[in-house]
Amino acid sequence: MANRQVSLTGIKPTGDLHIGNYFGAIKPALELAEEYDARYFIADYHALNTMKDPRELNRCIREVAAGWLAAGLDPEKVVFYRQSSIPEVFELATMLMAFTPKGLMNRAHAYKAAVQENGERGGDPDAGVNMGLFTYPVLMAADIILFDSDVVPVGKDQVQHIEMAQDIARSVNANYKQPVLKVPRGAIREHVAVVPGLDGRKMSKSYDNAIPLFIPETQLRKLIMRIVTNSQAVEEPKDPGSSQIFLLYKLFASPEEQQSLAARYRAGGMGWGEAKEELFRVVNRELAPLRERFQAIIADPRDLDRILKTGAEKARPIAAATLARFRKAAGIE
Numbered sequence: 538m539a540n541r542q543v544s545l546t547g548i549k550p551t552g553d554l555h556i557g558n559y560f561g562a563i564k565p566a567l568e569l570a571e572e573y574d575a576r577y578f579i580a581d582y583h584a585l586n587t588m589k590d591p592r593e594l595n596r597c598i599r600e601v602a603a604g605w606l607a608a609g610l611d612p613e614k615v616v617f618y619r620q621s622s623i624p625e626v627f628e629l630a631t632m633l634m635a636f637t638p639k640g641l642m643n644r645a646h647a648y649k650a651a652v653q654e655n656g657e658r659g660g661d662p663d664a665g666v667n668m669g670l671f672t673y674p675v676l677m678a679a680d681i682i683l684f685d686s687d688v689v690p691v692g693k694d695q696v697q698h699i700e701m702a703q704d705i706a707r708s709v710n711a712n713y714k715q716p717v718l719k720v721p722r723g724a725i726r727e728h729v730a731v732v733p734g735l736d737g738r739k740m741s742k743s744y745d746n747a748i749p750l751f752i753p754e755t756q757l758r759k760l761i762m763r764i765v766t767n768s769q770a771v772e773e774p775k776d777p778g779s780s781q782i783f784l785l786y787k788l789f790a791s792p793e794e795q796q797s798l799a800a801r802y803r804a805g806g807m808g809w810g811e812a813k814e815e816l817f818r819v820v821n822r823e824l825a826p827l828r829e830r831f832q833a834i835i836a837d838p839r840d841l842d843r844i845l846k847t848g849a850e851k852a853r854p855i856a857a858a859t860l861a862r863f864r865k866a867a868g869i870e
């Protein structure tokens with residue numbers, strides 16, 4: 538146990554968890570937890586940058602926490618906590634600021650995109666940009682570095698953030714001429730299928746095309762029936778490879794089921810409505826038990842609080858050790 542490498546990742550609680558998060562982030566992270574010492578957390582202060590409604594933020598925090606647990610995270614095995622419960626994160630972030638060139642932050646994708654959009658509108662380049670957004674990569678570097686992370690499982694959109702965390706850790710080590718901080722590596726989920734949304738684009742909260750993980754069965758069915766299809770008639774043979782319904786089906790169905798549905802596509806005689814029924818059946822088969830566990834966890838807020846508190850108690854001594862090492866190296870003792 539002691540010599541295992543550390544895997545760490547966080548989810549920002551800014552909306553309902555959807556099946557894209559499940560296949561893209563939660564499931565692969567839980568697989569890594571079999572081999573690594575896993576530290577998984579809820580990045581609630583990252584969410585605060587955009588979420589100013591307290592009720593909504595609180596609801597999202599609880600939903601993401603319950604979502605991890607419903608998906609199978611075992612809090613006995615994984616150190617599972619809220620970022621906001623670890624004050625050491627913010628102390629480390631402050632120290633890392635001293636090693637973070639402002640120019641590096643100017644180049645961060647999210648900040649650059651905001652500035653560019655403002656420019657196109659002809660307004661103040663920094664309109665709507667708070668310091669939380671500007672310094673987002675430093676806080677994320679602190680999340681990672683604080684726990685001596687070896688691997689950070691993330692999606693492609695986070696690659697730049699991981700590189701920035703590496704740059705920052707390396708410049709600390711270079712300054713003190715010793716390995717004060719562990720330099721993390723990304724575990725980019727290249728092989729994880731892009732989960733298509735209801736409209737065929739990548740599933741994303743921002744495209745409003747997502748299938749939420751925990752919606753009731755009747756709503757799940759309705760959403761699946763809304764998937765956009767072409768106007769091919771029932772009798773026409775269809776191509777599974779270019780069908781969103783089929784791409785989604787593949788995530789949930791066994792290889793035999795996939796083969797059999799593909800054959801029905803190619804044979805003709807099956808309409809899109811029927812394909813959607815097949816899809817609904819396998820999606821609901823996988824999500825129904827998750828949904829039940831989720832409802833049970835959400836219904837018992839005290840138990841959830843206790844789990845998160847225990848997680849924070851396990852996390853803080855690890856965090857304190859990193860911080861003490863850095864402070865000592867820096868001459869702040």
Ligand code: TRP
Pocket residue numbers: 545546547548549580583676677680681689690691695698
């Ligand atoms: N930025 C990540 C996202 O938007 C969330 C996150 C915050 C994170 N801190 C992290 C991910 C540390 C991995 C490691 O998805």
